[in-house]
Amino acid sequence: MSRRLASTIAIAALAALLAPTPATGGDAEAGKTPFASFCSSCHGMGGKGDGPVGAALQPPPRDFTQGDFKFDTDDDGKAGTDVDLKNVITNGAGAYGGSMLMAPWGAMLSPEDVENIIAYIRSLKP
Numbered sequence: 001m002s003r004r005l006a007s008t009i010a011i012a013a014l015a016a017l018l019a020p021t022p023a024t025g026g027d028a029e030a031g032k033t034p035f036a037s038f039c040s041s042c043h044g045m046g047g048k049g050d051g052p053v054g055a056a057l058q059p060p061p062r063d064f065t066q067g068d069f070k071f072d073t074d075d076d077g078k079a080g081t082d083v084d085l086k087n088v089i090t091n092g093a094g095a096y097g098g099s100m101l102m103a104p105w106g107a108m109l110s111p112e113d114v115e116n117i118i119a120y121i122r123s124l125k126p
């Protein structure tokens with residue numbers, strides 16, 4: 001490897017370390033519309049789990065304003081990472097021992113929609 005290439009890589013690696021890591025690559029504003037269409041009936045537009053359908057459910061839909069998540073889908077010891085939310089939304093909570101009412105949305109949403117929805121969910125926690 002040339003010295004120049006090596007130093008370019010070193011600088012890139014340093015820049016990556018110093019750059020603030022965004023919670024997700026998604027766009028919260030773009031996530032609003034699919035969230036309104038597919039999720040708000042249960043989760044409520046403000047994410048409190050108080051949508052018209054959600055209010056009656058047991059267990060209740062998660063309250064996103066608390067930012068407190070249950071499923072650790074990749075067993076890394078942390079629930080509610082971006083990977084976990086992506087897995088729950090794509091595969092349903094039932095796939096991880098949770099409520100079947102939190103259905104798998106992978107067939108309805110593009111991976112980009114899912115990223116944007118995750119960004120929207122994150123934005124609901126004050």
Ligand code: HEC
Nearest residue numbers: 038039042059060061062069070071093098099101102105
């Ligand atoms: C029919 C009602 C319903 C709809 C519609 C729904 N959810 Fe849920 N959701 C739930 C319920 C109930 C839970 C709690 C599951 C549990 O604790 O077992 C939940 C939990 C979650 C969680 C929490 C996961 C965790 O680890 O705590 C996320 C994230 C989530 N839903 C995202 C979504 C998204 C995004 C959509 C729309 C694409 C959606 N939900 C649509 C009912 C719903």
